[in-house]
Amino acid sequence: MPRRPSLLAALLLTAAGCTAAPGTGDQEVPPVGEQARALSVPFDDYILSRLDLHTIEYAEDLLTQDCMRGLGLDWEMLPPPAEHDDDPLNRRRYGLIEPEMAERYGYHPPPLTPGQQEREEVWAEREALPAAEEAAAYGEDGEGGCRADARQRLQADVPEMDPDLLNGYIGDAFEASQQDPAVTEAFEEWGSCMADEGFDYAGPLDAPADPAWWEEEEEAASPAEIDTARADVRCKEEADLVEVWSAAEEEIQNEVIAANPADFELFEQARDAELGAAREVIEEARAATG
Numbered sequence: 001m002p003r004r005p006s007l008l009a010a011l012l013l014t015a016a017g018c019t020a021a022p023g024t025g026d027q028e029v030p031p032v033g034e035q036a037r038a039l040s041v042p043f044d045d046y047i048l049s050r051l052d053l054h055t056i057e058y059a060e061d062l063l064t065q066d067c068m069r070g071l072g073l074d075w076e077m078l079p080p081p082a083e084h085d086d087d088p089l090n091r092r093r094y095g096l097i098e099p100e101m102a103e104r105y106g107y108h109p110p111p112l113t114p115g116q117q118e119r120e121e122v123w124a125e126r127e128a129l130p131a132a133e134e135a136a137a138y139g140e141d142g143e144g145g146c147r148a149d150a151r152q153r154l155q156a157d158v159p160e161m162d163p164d165l166l167n168g169y170i171g172d173a174f175e176a177s178q179q180d181p182a183v184t185e186a187f188e189e190w191g192s193c194m195a196d197e198g199f200d201y202a203g204p205l206d207a208p209a210d211p212a213w214w215e216e217e218e219e220a221a222s223p224a225e226i227d228t229a230r231a232d233v234r235c236k237e238e239a240d241l242v243e244v245w246s247a248a249e250e251e252i253q254n255e256v257i258a259a260n261p262a263d264f265e266l267f268e269q270a271r272d273a274e275l276g277a278a279r280e281v282i283e284e285a286r287a288a289t290g
Contacts, residue, residue, distance in 0.1 A: 030100045032086070033098035033099075039090040040090060047267075051082065054078075055279065056278040058077075058079075063146075063153060067150065071146075076126075079118050082115050099230070105221055182248060183248045186241045190236060193238050197234075207228060208232075
């Protein structure tokens with residue numbers, strides 16, 4: 001019954017748009033495109049990045065390991081957080097935008113990188129812990145044990161907040177950005193470009209969601225999917241869609257922050273307190289091992 005920690009962890013899915021969990025594979029994954037890695041929005045300052053979340057998970061693992069050892073039990077650690085994110089949070093915020101990813105995978109997620117694979121293997125092993133280790137780690141009811149103690153320490157000084165409130169702000173701003181006149185014009189330009197390529201979609205988020213790509217749950221993209229994805233990326237470039245859309249969303253999010261300063265101050269305090277506690281645990285562990 002492994003559970004991923006953090007009060008703000010649920011915000012990752014909302015903030016990440018339509019990015020899917022990567023699939024496994026042996027081939028080398030191309031590096032993240034420059035535009036995709038550079039994408040950011042003002043709300044990013046109030047949520048945990050993926051690497052922030054990995055930092056918290058690692059700190060929770062350190063505390064859990066100490067607790068489990070005190071009970072005479074082992075605990076396999078997640079790898080420490082990487083220096084760079086293999087799958088940045090906003091990578092597919094505006095749909096697929098990387099030509100090489102479209103060419104190789106269509107809309108399908110790329111194979112896991114070695115670091116991602118290592119993390120997933122640890123989480124998978126926690127699904128099959130022996131009964132005694134599971135009870136020690138999670139308690140008899142799944143709500144206690146060493147993990148609960150670790151989480152309690154990390155969140156001891158985190159101010160109480162409502163993650164659904166920030167999720168609401170994120171979702172509302174994203175929806176509002178799609179109604180911005182400059183964005184709707186860019187959508188129309190994208191649609192005309194796609195029509196010229198022989199494709200008919202109502203908007204840029206509809207192409208990757210086409211049921212045709214997911215009906216058979218194929219691990220590899222079909223030639224038709226790849227053709228569509230390549231045209232999608234080209235048409236986004238032709239319409240300057242990402243630049244226009246991100247500018248509109250930035251303006252809207254800044255307006256929301258300015259209109260709700262107390263809420264966003266609390267979001268920032270919660271984020272910083274949880275991340276700060278995790279970093280403190282990691283530094284203590286490093287100091288203890290010399």
